[in-house]
Amino acid sequence: MSTSLPRHVGIIMDGNGRWAQVRRQPRIEGHRVGAESVRDITRASRQLGLEALTLYAFSSQNWSRPADEVAALMQLLRDYLIDERAEIMDNQIRLHAIGDIERLPPLVRDPLDALCRDSADHRGMTLTLALSYGGRESLARAARTLAAQVAAGTLRPEAIDVDTLGKTLPTGELPPLDLLIRTSGEQRISNFMLWEAAYAELVFVDVMWPDFRRNELYKCLEAYAARERRFGLTSAQLAETESDVEPTAG
Ligand code: IPE
Ligand code: IPE
Ligand code: MG
Numbered sequence: 001m002s003t004s005l006p007r008h009v010g011i012i013m014d015g016n017g018r019w020a021q022v023r024r025q026p027r028i029e030g031h032r033v034g035a036e037s038v039r040d041i042t043r044a045s046r047q048l049g050l051e052a053l054t055l056y057a058f059s060s061q062n063w064s065r066p067a068d069e070v071a072a073l074m075q076l077l078r079d080y081l082i083d084e085r086a087e088i089m090d091n092q093i094r095l096h097a098i099g100d101i102e103r104l105p106p107l108v109r110d111p112l113d114a115l116c117r118d119s120a121d122h123r124g125m126t127l128t129l130a131l132s133y134g135g136r137e138s139l140a141r142a143a144r145t146l147a148a149q150v151a152a153g154t155l156r157p158e159a160i161d162v163d164t165l166g167k168t169l170p171t172g173e174l175p176p177l178d179l180l181i182r183t184s185g186e187q188r189i190s191n192f193m194l195w196e197a198a199y200a201e202l203v204f205v206d207v208m209w210p211d212f213r214r215n216e217l218y219k220c221l222e223a224y225a226a227r228e229r230r231f232g233l234t235s236a237q238l239a240e241t242e243s244d245v246e247p248t249a250g
Pocket of ligand 1: 013014015016017018019057058059062073184209
């Protein structure tokens with residue numbers, strides 16, 4: 001394993017339905033086994049010392065799926081929050097949720113709110129669940145917040161810059177997104193962290209989410225460590241910056 005560990009990893013957990021379908025099982029079985037992957041990846045991330053892990057669990061657009069699938073997903077989310085409570089509390093994990101949380105049924109929102117509140121002062125790793133989440137929706141909400149401040153006279157329009165907008169997003173307090181993984185072979189963002197992904201390294205893997213366990217994560221981290229992140233600079237400039245910050249040998 002390389003020493004160049006990302007601070008913040010985001011995962012688009014995709015492929016549950018297809019995983020089940022090839023096994024001639026109902027889609028929800030894929031979601032159920034996918035929850036096991038969430039447990040393993042969360043545990044491994046904590047052990048590795050990641051600062052932040054953000055999991056895309058349910059998109060704003062996923063509300064339009066068949067009602068029985070949505071209902072089963074809500075039940076699984078509730079089960080997850082109840083079953084994982086002890087693990088999250090015992091391991092200093094801070095649970096955070098982003099998205100249109102008010103839209104979630106009380107059976108999810110109640111255990112979610114309780115766990116977010118009770119783990120709020122944990123410093124181990126921030127686990128963010130993107131629930132009823134859309135990157136565009138999140139940007140629109142931030143725009144409304146800033147517009148309201150301008151209307152109230154507490155913010156000058158000229159003061160709105162990349163930093164202001166970034167901090168207004170629900171991810172504003174998290175470290176920058178370094179690595180974005182999508183499972184299941186699809187190569188798109190599907191409305192996840194549009195703003196935050198500006199300089200994230202993207203890794204697409206063919207494995208379906210229910211089969212994505214810690215060894216798959218380690219491979220993605222190795223791929224990440226082999227990338228050169230230039231942020232618009234040249235390789236030569238990066239080499240110079242590195243020699244600036246690193247103490248000279250001897
Ligand atoms: C990801 O798996 C989970 C959610 C979007 C809730 P999918 O349910 O999208 O699985 P596929 O992509 O249909 O295989
Ligand atoms: C993205 O997966 C949303 C989540 C993983 C929660 P989808 O399966 O909903 O995305 P599309 O429809 O393939 O773009
Ligand atoms: Mg999908």
